[in-house]
Every structure is written in structure tokens, then in C-alpha cells.
Amino acid sequence: MILPQFSIAGFPDAQPVEGLIGGLLIGLAGAIMLLGNGRIAGISGLTARTLGLTKGTPWPIAATFVLGLVVGAGLFLGIVGPIEATFAPGWGWLIAGGLITGIGTRLGSGCTSGHGVCGMSRLSPRSLAATATFIAFGVITVTVVNLLGGGW
């Protein structure tokens, strides 16, 4: 990637430039869904809809969006190159994390995309409360896991 190199003092591992530009694209994707199809680009809800686990959004919109996520990431890999990714050490983390994420996002009607990006930018009180809650519990969880010696 030919992007300006910029690092934040004290945080040598952070990627502020890639993060910001990637974030702008994520916002653009949300804008396309909102202004084009009149809907929120909420990934947990659209995934559930694609698999017939909820009603609401017309199926063609949900299914193409979810497919698009994989295609978009694949395009990046094909055009730009491989990405760095370190996954949790073992399936236990992934299964537990996935199960709880699945239940939680349905119960709370949203995740980082719907509540975090689309809802917060709309200044929705529900989404602000949801986002503050899941970030807080994410921080608590990582901190507790680290204290128990399970950090990765």
C-alpha cells in the first residue's frame, strides 16, 4: 500500500492512516445502504436475515450485502496483498466468542456496524447506550482474561 507512514508516539503498532481510510470506506458503505436502499447496514441483523433467522429487510438486499463482505475482503487480498491476522489460540475461544456474540447481537438488536457506526452517527440514544455497553464489557473481558493469564 502506498499510504503515508504515520505513527502515534507511544503506540508504534497502531495503524492510524489505514484505520482512518478503512473507516471512511466503512462509512461510505453504510451511506450507500442508507441512501440507496433506505436501510441500516447492520451486519448481525443482515446475517440473521440472510439465514432466515429474522424478518424485515428483503432477502436479496441482506444476502448480497453479506456476500459482498467476503468479496470485498477478497478483492483487497487480490489487489493489495495479504493482511496480518492473529486469531485466538484455539477453537474454544472462537466457539465461545461466536456463540455469545450470536446471542448477544440478536438480543441487543445490533453490533459494531448497526449500533456503533450507523446508530451513533444518527445520535440514537439506544445505539449510544449499546455501544458504550459492548465496549465496556469488551474491555472488562479482555482485562479479566489477561489477569487470569489467558492473554494472547
Added chain:
Amino acid sequence: MRALIGLISGVVFGFGLALSGMMDPKRVRGFLDLFGNWDPTLAFVMGGALIVMAIAWRIQARMHRPVTCENFSLPGTKNIDARLLGGSALFGIGWGLAGLCPGPAIASLAANFVPALVFVVAMVAGMALFKLADR
């Protein structure tokens, strides 16, 4: 047309996730590691996304209808209740355990198929369990 818009939105979203570094669970976990080795990258991602979406909402307010259909279909609920907070708390715990939220997990099927699939299958199982229980 509406399917094409959905596809374009998904593709741009997935490409943005890959560029942003958010498909690296360790980096996302690093953002949540506030009291340890904190990685602020996710804040830049969220900031960038919020800037564009805030503009989109201003445009939306002036539009009579979206491009592909008659009406906007937007969440109308206002109340902050136990379901919202409890569900968000659970999601936060899952997010902290695996360093994945639904978007990066699905997009990661293109990059790290096996671990991403394990997470996504478990997530879908969780959604299905919720549907069974929530009658």
C-alpha cells in the same frame, strides 16, 4: 437494483475492513486491552466511519425516499431496556473473548477460512438458539 446496491455496499464494507486492520482479531483485542498494551487503531476506524455516516444522515434528512424503493425503513424504537443492555453486554463479552465482531468474522472467510468459519458457525448457532428461546 436493490440487490446491486446491497452488493456494492457489502463489497466496499469488506474492502474497508481489510484495509483498516480490523480483520486482525489480535489488533481488535488490542483496542479492548485498555489497561494493558492498548492499540487505538479501532478508534480511527470508528472515527472515519462516523464522519461519512454523519454526512449521510444529513443527506437522508433531505431525501423524500431512498434511490431503490418508496420508503426509508429505519429503526423507530427509542427505549433503552434490559434487552438492549443485556444483549450488548453479552456481545461485548464475546467480542473480548475472540477479538471478532460479525463484520470482520464474515469478511475473514476470504482470508483465514477455517478459524473464521468456526466463529461464524458458532455465531449463527447462537442466533438460532436465541430465536428458539425468544418465543
